[in-house]
Amino acid sequence: MNKTFEVIDHTADVGIIAYGADIEELFSNAALALFSLITELESIENIFHLDLEVSSQDMDSLLIEWLNELIYLVDVKHILFNRFDIKSLTHNGLQATCYGEDFDAMKHTIKVGIKAATYHMLKLDKSDDGFKAQVILDI
Amino acid sequence: MARWQGQLTKIDDYRWEIPQNYKTGMRVPGLIYANKEMLESMREEQTLEQVANVAFLPGIVGHSFAMPDIHWGYGFPIGGVAAMDVKDGVISPGGVGYDINCGVRLLRTSLSEAEVRPRINELINALFRNVPSGLGSEGKIKVSQKEMNQLMVEGARWAVKRGLGSEEDLNVTEEGGCLSGADPGKISDKAVKRGMPQAGTLGSGNHFLEVQVVKEIFDPHIASIMGIDKVGQILVLIHTGSRGFGHQVCTDHLRVMEGAVSKYGIRLPDRQLACAPVKSPEGQDYLAAMACAANYAWVNRQCIAHWTRESFSKVFGKSTEALGMKQIYDVAHNIAKIEEHIIDERKLKVCVHRKGATRAFPADHKDTPTCYKEIGQPVLVPGDMGRCSFVAVGTGRAMAETFGSTCHGAGRMLSRGAARRSVKGQDVLQELESRGITIKTGNFPSLAEEASQAYKDVTDVIDVVHHAGISRKVAMAIPMGVIKG
Numbered sequence: 001m002n003k004t005f006e007v008i009d010h011t012a013d014v015g016i017i018a019y020g021a022d023i024e025e026l027f028s029n030a031a032l033a034l035f036s037l038i039t040e041l042e043s044i045e046n047i048f049h050l051d052l053e054v055s056s057q058d059m060d061s062l063l064i065e066w067l068n069e070l071i072y073l074v075d076v077k078h079i080l081f082n083r084f085d086i087k088s089l090t091h092n093g094l095q096a097t098c099y100g101e102d103f104d105a106m107k108h109t110i111k112v113g114i115k116a117a118t119y120h121m122l123k124l125d126k127s128d129d130g131f132k133a134q135v136i137l138d139i
Numbered sequence: 140m141a142r143w144q145g146q147l148t149k150i151d152d153y154r155w156e157i158p159q160n161y162k163t164g165m166r167v168p169g170l171i172y173a174n175k176e177m178l179e180s181m182r183e184e185q186t187l188e189q190v191a192n193v194a195f196l197p198g199i200v201g202h203s204f205a206m207p208d209i210h211w212g213y214g215f216p217i218g219g220v221a222a223m224d225v226k227d228g229v230i231s232p233g234g235v236g237y238d239i240n241c242g243v244r245l246l247r248t249s250l251s252e253a254e255v256r257p258r259i260n261e262l263i264n265a266l267f268r269n270v271p272s273g274l275g276s277e278g279k280i281k282v283s284q285k286e287m288n289q290l291m292v293e294g295a296r297w298a299v300k301r302g303l304g305s306e307e308d309l310n311v312t313e314e315g316g317c318l319s320g321a322d323p324g325k326i327s328d329k330a331v332k333r334g335m336p337q338a339g340t341l342g343s344g345n346h347f348l349e350v351q352v353v354k355e356i357f358d359p360h361i362a363s364i365m366g367i368d369k370v371g372q373i374l375v376l377i378h379t380g381s382r383g384f385g386h387q388v389c390t391d392h393l394r395v396m397e398g399a400v401s402k403y404g405i406r407l408p409d410r411q412l413a414c415a416p417v418k419s420p421e422g423q424d425y426l427a428a429m430a431c432a433a434n435y436a437w438v439n440r441q442c443i444a445h446w447t448r449e450s451f452s453k454v455f456g457k458s459t460e461a462l463g464m465k466q467i468y469d470v471a472h473n474i475a476k477i478e479e480h481i482i483d484e485r486k487l488k489v490c491v492h493r494k495g496a497t498r499a500f501p502a503d504h505k506d507t508p509t510c511y512k513e514i515g516q517p518v519l520v521p522g523d524m525g526r527c528s529f530v531a532v533g534t535g536r537a538m539a540e541t542f543g544s545t546c547h548g549a550g551r552m553l554s555r556g557a558a559r560r561s562v563k564g565q566d567v568l569q570e571l572e573s574r575g576i577t578i579k580t581g582n583f584p585s586l587a588e589e590a591s592q593a594y595k596d597v598t599d600v601i602d603v604v605h606h607a608g609i610s611r612k613v614a615m616a617i618p619m620g621v622i623k624g
Contacts, residue, residue: 013554014556057398072329113274
């Protein structure tokens with residue numbers, strides 16, 4: 001599996017399609033896709049890490065909750081990440097370690113402000129090649 | 140994207156119906172306000188399918204409405220109106236949108252184009268310094284947790300009490316700038332943390348502050364009651380909402396609604412339509428939280444209006460009174476309200492969802508401000524930054540037909556990506572400047588996303604609501620200087 005993610009258009013907003021050989025990789029790539037929209041991924045250094053725990057009622061909403069948790073951290077704590085180790089993932093919860101640094105106006109260009117991950121046109125599928133998810137983000 | 144193939148019945152040149160039998164499960168028909176050309180472009184997306192989907196929601200009465208500026212949203216279309224019977228109907232956060240009480244405020248001045256044009260750069264620079272804008276912008280008012288709890292309950296009055304504006308402003312703000320029933324106990328810690336630093340900021344995306352010139356007056360009598368007296372007069376339009384706070388409130392409560400859908404056995408054609416009965420604890424909690432976010436947005440526009448007046452005062456060396464800087468009106472265009480309407484000759488209490496739609500109450504309505512009782516509630520319809528904006532008023536026909544609702548703006552046509560690919564931010568800037576429009580922004584790519592080509596022409600939108608009789612157009616203004624968030 002070579003593809004990690006791609007960005008798709010939506011009239012008022014923007015969407016991502018993330019891929020993964022397994023579900024953990026899918027969640028990690030969805031987060032990467034999110035941060036690729038916000039800034040240049042290469043401009044983020046792994047200065048510190050943060051352990052996150054997210055819970056939800058099923059896999060679809062877990063993906064939305066995961067992205068919304070990261071959006072919250074960007075908006076309130078101004079942290080940018082570009083590496084995600086998913087430690088455990090079940091149908092209703094995940095634990096991850098996220099690597100990144102504080103936003104620095106001299107170093108990072110913010111391309112767009114993402115305000116929420118939505119359920120609109122949400123798709124999470126498993127095929128022979130692995131997993132694929134589509135999420136529309138509100139900006 | 141597949142073209143929408145559904146059937147539409149023509150009622151007249153501006154009204155089209157999606158019959159109730161289009162899909163099994165629709166409780167009412169859909170009603171679309173549009174001209175023939177607009178319908179063709181609406182068919183290019185799944186917008187009209189969303190109008191039909193909204194008709195599935197329990198308790199919906201009348202029609203599932205689509206205004207002419209409709210475009211594809213999450214679950215509910217943007218430009219959609221739906222009223223649910225409070226007794227057995229639902230409330231849906233998707234029917235309000237993420238940016239709760241996104242709206243517009245219009246100020247007038249006694250300045251003329253000739254006085255402002257030579258100093259527009261100075262004025263726009265002063266406004267840009269004085270009004271915090273852009274991605275992650277933080278306010279110059281510092282709000283403590285305790286103050287945050289107060290402002291969520293008090294709305295615009297919270298700012299007026301601190302000297303940011305006057306009682307007169309509140310009289311010409313929808314709901315007096317304060318939606319009742321706000322309960323900070325229904326707001327998550329996360330939402331508070333997102334809201335505190337962003338209070339009193341314009342934000343980014345399609346939000347703006349615009350210095351405008353009146354170009355045409357269609358109804359001089361109504362215009363004069365609003366204090367719009369002559370072509371060439373300067374107005375200021377402010378467009379913003381509840382920032383990250385409203386988004387977090389929506390996200391938090393959508394999650395609760397997800398559970399409510401199965402708890403109350405509600406059958407939905409789209410997960411993003413998640414809802415709960417208005418009378419249920421989940422529905423009441425959302426209404427109480429939504430009111431907090433609506434009030435936050437009114438504080439936001441109140442603060443920005445004050446700093447706008449300050450900036451004018453500084454640049455022109457006169458008091459705001461001497462500059463005649465009164466507020467014309469402030470309207471919400473993403474909100475749900477409990478209102479009384481007459482349906483089939485009987486009074487009914489309904490929860491009116493207006494998502495990308497504006498309230499348009501007629502003359503003599505109890506909620507139309509005293510100073511506008513004779514003419515109807517002002518309706519403010521901003522266009523894109525290269526074209527124009529309109530001022531209109533609500534009508535009796537809107538009250539009878541659309542639960543007193545009308546359009547809210549131009550409506551997006553091109554995705555942000557497509558807009559960026561077709562035009563560069565720098566080119567947009569140059570083109571606008573060549574037409575005498577000064578732009579200031581911290582974010583050039585976003586300028587391309589907001590280019591005129593990305594939007595429907597607001598003139599077509601206003602003509603439809605005017606001819607359909609759900610609003611009456613009063614005046615048109617064009618931009619002279621714009622601050623883009």
